Amino acid sequence: MSSASSNAKSPGHPPLAIESVAKHFGGITAVDGVSLSADAGEVVGVIGPNGSGKSTLFNLAAGGLKPDAGKVRLQGIDVTGWPTWKIARTGISRTFQIPSLFINMTVRDNLLAAAVEGDWQRARDRMEDALEMLEISHVVDNLATELSGGQQKLVEFGRVCMRDPKVILLDEVTAGVHPNIRQIILGAIQRLRKTGITFLVIEHDMEMVKEICDRLVVMDQGKIVAEGDFETIANDTNVRKAYLGRT
Amino acid sequence: MASKPVQTPKFIVRALLIGAIVIALAVLPAFIDSYTLRIATGALMWAGLACAWNIVGGYAGYISFGHSAFFGIGAYTTAILMQSDFGASFFVTLLPAIILSIAVAVVIGGPTMRLRGAYFAIATWAFAEMLMQLVTVLDFTGGTAGLSLPAYLNEFFFYYTMLIAAAASFVGVWLLIEHSRFGFRIKALRDDEPAAESLGIRTNLVKVQSFALSAAITALFGSIYAYWTTYIDPHSVMGPQITDQMVVMVLLGGLGTIWGPALGGVLLWITNRYIWSTFGDTVIYLPILGVIIALVVLFLPNGLISLLVGRQRGKELISNILRKF
Ligand SMILES: Nc1ncnc2c1ncn2[C@@H]1O[C@H](COP(=O)(O)OP(=O)(O)OP(=O)(O)O)[C@@H](O)[C@H]1O
Ligand SMILES: [Mg+2]
Numbered sequence: 001m002s003s004a005s006s007n008a009k010s011p012g013h014p015p016l017a018i019e020s021v022a023k024h025f026g027g028i029t030a031v032d033g034v035s036l037s038a039d040a041g042e043v044v045g046v047i048g049p050n051g052s053g054k055s056t057l058f059n060l061a062a063g064g065l066k067p068d069a070g071k072v073r074l075q076g077i078d079v080t081g082w083p084t085w086k087i088a089r090t091g092i093s094r095t096f097q098i099p100s101l102f103i104n105m106t107v108r109d110n111l112l113a114a115a116v117e118g119d120w121q122r123a124r125d126r127m128e129d130a131l132e133m134l135e136i137s138h139v140v141d142n143l144a145t146e147l148s149g150g151q152q153k154l155v156e157f158g159r160v161c162m163r164d165p166k167v168i169l170l171d172e173v174t175a176g177v178h179p180n181i182r183q184i185i186l187g188a189i190q191r192l193r194k195t196g197i198t199f200l201v202i203e204h205d206m207e208m209v210k211e212i213c214d215r216l217v218v219m220d221q222g223k224i225v226a227e228g229d230f231e232t233i234a235n236d237t238n239v240r241k242a243y244l245g246r247t
Numbered sequence: 248m249a250s251k252p253v254q255t256p257k258f259i260v261r262a263l264l265i266g267a268i269v270i271a272l273a274v275l276p277a278f279i280d281s282y283t284l285r286i287a288t289g290a291l292m293w294a295g296l297a298c299a300w301n302i303v304g305g306y307a308g309y310i311s312f313g314h315s316a317f318f319g320i321g322a323y324t325t326a327i328l329m330q331s332d333f334g335a336s337f338f339v340t341l342l343p344a345i346i347l348s349i350a351v352a353v354v355i356g357g358p359t360m361r362l363r364g365a366y367f368a369i370a371t372w373a374f375a376e377m378l379m380q381l382v383t384v385l386d387f388t389g390g391t392a393g394l395s396l397p398a399y400l401n402e403f404f405f406y407y408t409m410l411i412a413a414a415a416s417f418v419g420v421w422l423l424i425e426h427s428r429f430g431f432r433i434k435a436l437r438d439d440e441p442a443a444e445s446l447g448i449r450t451n452l453v454k455v456q457s458f459a460l461s462a463a464i465t466a467l468f469g470s471i472y473a474y475w476t477t478y479i480d481p482h483s484v485m486g487p488q489i490t491d492q493m494v495v496m497v498l499l500g501g502l503g504t505i506w507g508p509a510l511g512g513v514l515l516w517i518t519n520r521y522i523w524s525t526f527g528d529t530v531i532y533l534p535i536l537g538v539i540i541a542l543v544v545l546f547l548p549n550g551l552i553s554l555l556v557g558r559q560r561g562k563e564l565i566s567n568i569l570r571k572f
Contacts, residue, residue: 064441084444094445102438104503104564113431117447120428163446 013076015040015198016092016167021060021070022222023053030056032222033070036200038167043189043199045213047233049243053222054202055097058169061200062094063087075166089117093165095156097172097202101144107131107155108140114162123162130158133191135184150177157185161192168192170201174208186212218242269414276406286520288406288475292468293516295413296489297496297508298420299464304494305503306424307457308437308568309364313355313371314493316378317348317462319485321469323382326394326479337399337474341467348466349459356458361451365572379485393480396473405475412471416464417509423460425505433457437503437568465493488533492519495536498543501550503564510552515539 017037023030031053038044046054059065061072063084071080072087079087102110111130115123131137134154139147147155153173160168170189174182182205189199189212203209209216209230216233218226220242226233233239272291276284296318303309324344328335351374359370382388424430435443436450443450473479496515501507515536523529543550548565 062445064445083449084441085447085449088445088447096442096445100439100442102435102442104438105434109431109434113435113443113448114446116428116431116435117449159442159446 013073014038015075016061016200017071017073017076018057018061019071019073021057021067021072023056023060023065023068029222031060031067034219034222034224035070036217036224038198038200040166040196040198041193042215043193043201043213045209045216046200046202046219047204047209047216048219048225052219052242054219055171056222057219058094058171058200058202062092062169085117088163091166092169093160093163093167094169095153095160095171095173097175099149099152099156101147101152101155101159103144106141106143107136107147107158110144110155111158111162114159118162118164126162126164127158130161133161133188134158148178150181153177154181154184157188161188165197167198167200170199172202172204174203174205182208272410276403281402284402284406286517288402288409289520290513290516291406291409291413292472293492293496294509294512295409295416296465296468296493297500297512298413298416299461299468300490300493301497301503301508302420302424302433302461302464303454303458304461304568305497305508305564306430306433306437307454308503309360309454309458310368310494310568311371311458311461312368312487312490312494313373313375314461314465315485315487315489316351316371316375317465318469318472318489319375319378319382319481320344320348320351321466321471322473322479322484323388323394323469324466325470325473326396327387329396329474330394337470341470344466344470345463348462352459352462353455356455360454360458363572364568368572375485375487375490379481382485383481389480391481393478393483396477396479398477399474405471408471409468409475412467413509416467417505419464421505429453429456434503491533491536495540497550499539499550501552502568504550504552506556507550507552510555511550514551 014037018035020033020035021031022033034057036044046057048054056065060067063079063082066081071078073079074087074090074092077090079090102113105113108127111127112123115126119126131140134157136151136154136158139151144152144155157170157173174185186208193199201213213230215229216227217224218233218236218239225238225242226236228236275287279287300311300314303311321344324347325337325340327333328340328343329337355370355374356367359367383391388394424433432443432448432453435446435448436453440450469484473484492515496511497508498511499515500509500511519529519532522532522535544565547553
């Protein structure tokens with residue numbers, strides 16, 4: 001187990017490859033044999049009705065949950081079953097659907113904490129960059145609890161950037177935020193993807209999806225029921241069934 | 248803005264304040280009688296102990312109800328090694344005391360700190376109880392009769408030894424937790440473990456490291472205490488009242504702060520001695536501890552230190568730690 005650092009770049013391997021992963025909770029099959037891979041710089045949208053298994057899929061990819069079956073590979077490295085911290089150090093970083101800032105810490109410390117297992121020497125410079133990109137420099141000394149919901153999302157995004165990851169998973173990062181903040185997030189994703197970072201984004205906002213995603217994956221009841229670009233998905237009967245059939 | 252903190256005036260005020268405290272503590276013995284010197288020595292010890300408990304309780308957010316075990320491990324290790332069979336000199340006993348306490352902390356903390364905080368609290372409490380029973384029945388610990396140590400009748404020696412140990416603990420915590428990566432790791436896992444893990448922080452390891460550090464400092468004070476009092480028994484160095492005091496001192500002063508535990512330790516120890524000298528007994532001390540805990544948790548969740556330094560962090564600290572249960 002020596003390849004925990006992110007230097008094992010094999011050109012032939014996608015940054016993220018999920019292979020037939022499954023996860024059961026008691027009687028519920030939350031994720032049911034999902035395969036998905038994403039290329040460098042690609043933004044893949046993961047959509048689907050509530051409870052369709054999107055967040056669980058993210059947890060399986062980032063190591064918060066261990067898959068009952070299937071494999072997860074990062075740049076070709078099989079990280080299935082690894083502890084979360086080790087997977088994180090291999091180059092994947094994620095935000096959480098429920099707010100998960102370090103609430104007794106300032107924005108500054110939240111961001112710096114994200115760099116302790118990475119490039120600590122340049123952490124402060126990188127923090128300035130992240131603060132500037134996300135337009136939160138003015139709240140750097142505020143406690144996490146003193147921020148608006150949208151600002152909290154920005155800081156969580158900033159924390160992810162501080163990791164310098166190859167793959168970023170965003171779980172409903174724009175849910176319920178002010179349009180200005182959504183615009184900031186959108187700009188940041190566009191900018192980072194150009195540097196080759198791969199994104200998987202769970203989104204309920206179709207405008208956002210349409211604007212940033214190269215490709216969409218639609219989940220329903222733990223399975224991928226459709227895949228393709230926005231136009232294809234919008235006209236797909238399976239997708240309509242998934243959304244309309246149960247709401 | 249600049250990446251360096253530009254708070255020069257504040258920094259100078261702080262440096263002057265710390266310098267004044269250090270000088271005052273260094274020259275204090277010249278101005279007080281030997282009774283007061285004993286109280287001061289005890290106050291330093293409790294400040295250091297509170298500081299130690301705070302590492303795992305306040306910074307990592309794992310509540311230990313078994314720190315008396317480490318105090319006792321230190322005290323008994325020193326006492327046993329200084330018996331005539333071994334005849335070790337005092338300073339030589341410190342290293343084995345510290346190593347043993349770290350080993351025990353790893354064995355207890357390793358498996359239980361992976362679980363919710365309640366498991367850790369119960370495990371540490373149960374272990375401390377068990378260890379106290381054990382030293383009560385074992386031969387080489389002197390059983391209920393306890394152990395006597397060779398007397399070293401120099402109050403100044405103990406005052407300065409406690410001062411150095413307390414100062415070293417304080418500075419150690421300050422450097423390690425307020426000014427290093429370790430501090431970010433430990434505070435991050437306290438606030439949100441899954442998030443900390445997702446940032447590459449090896450939370451299970453950091454938790455055990457913090458517990459071991461806390462245990463080692465506690466054992467160090469146990470060692471010094473044994474030599475100071477020249478006589479120890481199971482209750483005096485392993486009784487639950489030792490843990491209780493540490494917990495209340497930290498809560499009173501300010502959980503998870505750098506100055507709070509020292510403040511709480513000194514204040515509460517002086518109160519303890521005052522009650523003792525006034526009533527000839529410390530029976531009412533325990534109910535007072537209980538009332539203090541209740542009042543602090545209800546009305547002053549950030550402890551007394553928050554009155555002095557104002558806002559330092561969120562009010563959520565205690566509830567955040569309790570949530571781990
Ligand atoms: N830890 C868990 N224990 C038990 N069941 C779970 C757990 N996590 C998720 N589930 C169940 O798994 C299914 C998928 O949940 P998941 O959170 O992945 O859905 P989602 O697509 O993210 O939904 P949403 O859009 O509401 O966030 C749901 O039925 C959910 O109740
Ligand atoms: Mg979800």
